[in-house]
Amino acid sequence: MKKIKNWFNKLKWEDEFHDEDNKVTIPLSKNLDENIKNLEILFKDCGDFVKRKFPIGINKELNMFIGYIDLMIDRRVIEESLLEQLILQVRSVSPSMDKIKSSIYEFIRDGGIATADVKEVETLDEAVLAVLSGDTILLIDGYAKVIVIGTKGWPNRGIQNPDSEVVVRGPKEAFSEALRMNTVLIRRRIRDTKLKVKQLRIGNRSRTDIALMYIEDIVRKDILEEVEKRLNNFKIDGILDSGNIEQLIEDNWKSPFPQIQGTQRPDKASSAILEGRIAIIVDNSPFVLLIPTTINSFFKSSEDYYQRWSIMSFTRFIRYIAAIFSAAIPGFYIALTDYHPSMIPTPLTMAIAASREAVPFPSVVEVVLMELAFELLREAGIRLPGPIGNTIGIVGGIIIGQAAVEAKIVSPIVVIIVSVTAISSFAIPDDSLTVGFRLIKYLIIAFSAVLGLYGFLLGGLVVLIHLVSLKSFGIPYMFPYVSSVINNYYDLKDSIFRLPIFMINKRPIFARPNEKIRLKIKNKKGE
């Protein structure tokens, strides 16, 4: 037994340079060669690590070392601002090297580098991390300090159009993968020093940069603390997308409903921040998390505020209806046809019964079959590249819409039911919420299949109970439809209906209680 254990222990990576959080433990030394040796050990077999040791001074007596990761840096900065300065200019400073030799470090730091983004770090760990983040390190012989020069500049795809959350009217920019670019997109919209960008690093190995963006005097302090607490609550090796973070900090992992909103749109994120919410931006992810979230936030599209209130109120209402439809229609159909046909108008009953006459399956099987076929189509359509994806739609439409009906595998009414469900589910603006409703649909089908309309209702109650018991960072998920009294029923103005913009003059629940007013109109119309 012990042997096996030992054997296993031997298999473990023996690493005296890192602690258990994967931080470099080697101290910086004053001796450059030792530091270089350590760095070489750390970057062993890292082919992308570019390093160069070079002497400066007329007599080439002072050795320096720079290192960076290839292509993660902006070569122009290194060449023009650093190497040129150091290698050419410093040499030509003055012959009295000895004078400045004692203050060579300060001299180089303050005068030798022609860029503003210069930092000083005192541990090897930070230096290594800086290299891995795309900065360049500069080591000088005789000093146990590292100068970090901000040279980040890796290839990225720039700012593109959002591929989800498309709007007719409004900005067409989308977040991209680079964290800094994303913060810029928000900063450009809110030019306030109180807009804070609090940076964290999460992931023992990935060391992903994460930024919390919020407006200092609007955000609720307790929520901010809770978010930070939860972010520090776990250790993970890598964060590859904001989705990882979302699942780690959400309130209830059992729920099919998303409790944190992700968005691709900077304008949406900015408006959320202005409402007092916190945006979590994760490097390498084009999706920004907005915290806290209520179910109502998922039904808002940023366009809602750019278009006039009457049409948007109507659209909101339609979206809510669509959400209910997408979860309830198949179950309701089963409950009605299998249990209570007396509720369907007589001509329709006869039409349904006649069309089902030759169908071999019970209607539950029929509906589930079609729903699954639709899910398959949807999944296949997403995975396939663009042009082929379209053909899937056509094939699916023909096979399911027509052939299956003609072959009497399903009845035409079920095709209608499934398509209405599908269309409804696409009308929900947020995709992650759609997923919730898609899953709930099957629960309701099951309940309806066993207990008819009564089961349908029980299923609905179960979903409702679940929804009302959910919370997102302390705020009831169903807010403002429940507990609206906390904010004096104010949030109902921007819920199922969006009232005219001058009526929504206060911030919603997310904001600090004494920072509610956000709109003042000097001369009201008609006065």
Next chain:
Amino acid sequence: MFSQNNKISMRQLEILLFLDLFSTAVLILPRRAAEFANQDGWIIVILSTFLALFYSWIITYLASRFPKDTFVEFSSKILSKPVGIILSLFLFIKICFNTAMELRIFGELVKQILLPRTPIEVIMISMLFVSAYLVRQGYEARGRLGEILFFVIFIPIISILLFVLPVTDFRNLKPILTTPLSKLLKGSYDLGFTFSYIEFLLMVAPLVKNPKGLKKSAFKVIGMVGFINVILVIVTLGVFGSIETKEQIWPVIGLMQVIEIPGAFLERQDALMMIFWITSVFSLISAGLYFVSFIITRIMEVEEHKFLVFPMIPIIYLIALIPDNIAETLDSINIMKNYFRISFLFPIPLILIIVAKIRKLGETIEKK
């Protein structure tokens, strides 16, 4: 942060109370009222509402004297611990029984109207489990659900009334006031028990964020429920006439069958209108289940009530299965009513108040 899981706002309490009171009354009320006073039934309902206001005045007076305690604690404080616990157990049994009977009636009706071949056990058990799911989420979830269910229950009732109005024949209410006064009083005493769920107020004080306005809220809710009840009885009597209202076991369901919504997608609305009724019974049963487990928690002095919810299910379920048929169910409810119902509405709270006053216990907030 904004809400602990076991505290509700006053508004949520009002809504819950509204649902509980309304659900018990709505189905049988027109029949009972007509049995006592024929076309004058609505007068009984008004009188019984006043009676309920009186009960609630006593109960809320007692409850607001002890804003941090439930019945279990303050009865122990006032009348020594053993007596308090016996009284609480008594209340426990009573709520158990009531809930079980509600469940049974509910099961019978669902079986009769919606699912004639499904075993009643399945109907009842599924309802109990869904209720238990809610109860386990805490009282606040109940409060929040109430806010949503309020509309599910209220909108159908209003729409029933709107659609029934054209076929209502108000001449059926004539002649007015031909019933002797003694009958009216007896009837209103009896119908006062449709409000018997105000005894939940004995226990909610510590569950509410700010229990000061308890009395005002209770009055408001009872007034509203009474108002709707009166309208409902008037409409039912108007549609059916007093004789047929008496004949039907569930006149309100009959009312639903009368409606014809012009251009409606659905052929018959009665089954759909059951939705409103099932939801209201659901809120009632979950209330019963909650308070049953809550009393036990308080008696046993346990912190968490979640674990005591599931053990309550078989108890209520087995009680519900005792009667053989609907007639026996209604009978046993009547027995219960005759001997027990009044106790927690009037005598016991009154005794408690008197003793508390003598022993000078509790807060005296009435002083200005």
Next chain:
Amino acid sequence: MRKNKILVFIIIFILCMLTGCWDSMSIDRRAFIVAVGIDKFIFNELEDEPSLNKQINRYEMTFAIPNLQKVVGEQGLSDEPRFVKTSVGPTFINTYKNLEGRINKNAYFGHTKAILLGKELLKDKTLLKETLDILQRNNQFSRSIPVVSVDGTAKEALMANADMQPLIGIYISELFENNEGVNTRFEQRTLGDLLKDFKEDKGAIIPKLSIGEKDIKIAGAALVKDYELKGWLDEYEVRGMLWIKKNNQRLEVSIPYKHFYIAYHVSNSKSKITFYKEEEDIVCRVLVEAEGRLEEYILDENILDNKEIEKVEDAIEKSIKEEIENSIHILQKQYNTDVINIGKELERQDPKQWELVKDNWDEVFEKMKFDINVSINIRRIGQIK
């Protein structure tokens, strides 16, 4: 522990799923009975099987089931647009169970559009009472199903070949739905109305259905008192009665006038019943007010003249008054049935008086004097003078 709990719950749920679906019945497995005809079973030696000749058989019920594929307009296996099935039995349920052995689908009454009661059934007090009881007790029957009486047997009526809509049940319900407002030779009585009538007034009228060559006709009514058929009212007698019973009538009155006929169309009518005493006797005063337009007159005679209009109005009033009096007379003397709710009206207006007479109301009603007043207005006369 926790996992076990979830497991148990899932198992219970799956068990429910597997053994469950007690009430589930695919819509195509149901036979939608659009009309039910109920007759008293009378053994016919020439036609019926001898085995049916048992005392025990009391009902003969006829069920009309649509051939769905034909109804929807598809090619079906059978060319019949509807199937009419008859079965006999001692009780309603037994009869219906007998039917279940003879059709390949599950009989379903949720879409029943009409209930037809045969003449013989209406004459049998017990059977009618039983029938009304089951129709109310069984919640499959909606209270809004129209009920008609058949002068003949319900079976014949359901077998009738109506060419516009072979499904008699739908035919009847559509007829009521579309023509009730404009035709007052019948009054639609739904199951709910009827049950209420019987319970409260002891008497009821049920619209009468007569079978034609290629259609059916609904006009007139059967008058039932104490669950027993008293007789038939023809369409004019029904109309005379409805003047009192119903407000907002839309109907036409055609009367001879001078040497030709005129037609008057009522667009709005109102009736009011009051009581006064005349030497210890209660007199019922009925005031009928109506307004409408003159629809038919004659060419070359000028009607655009107030005096002429008044004359016409007088003639029409007289005719209506006669019609009402005739109906009341028949109700009083011939059938002695208060289906126009005079008693109830008396109770509402004068409860004390009602207490005195309610025990022998039939006699009081028979002898009651009626004071009929009709006042009509001609508001419009059409496009020519």
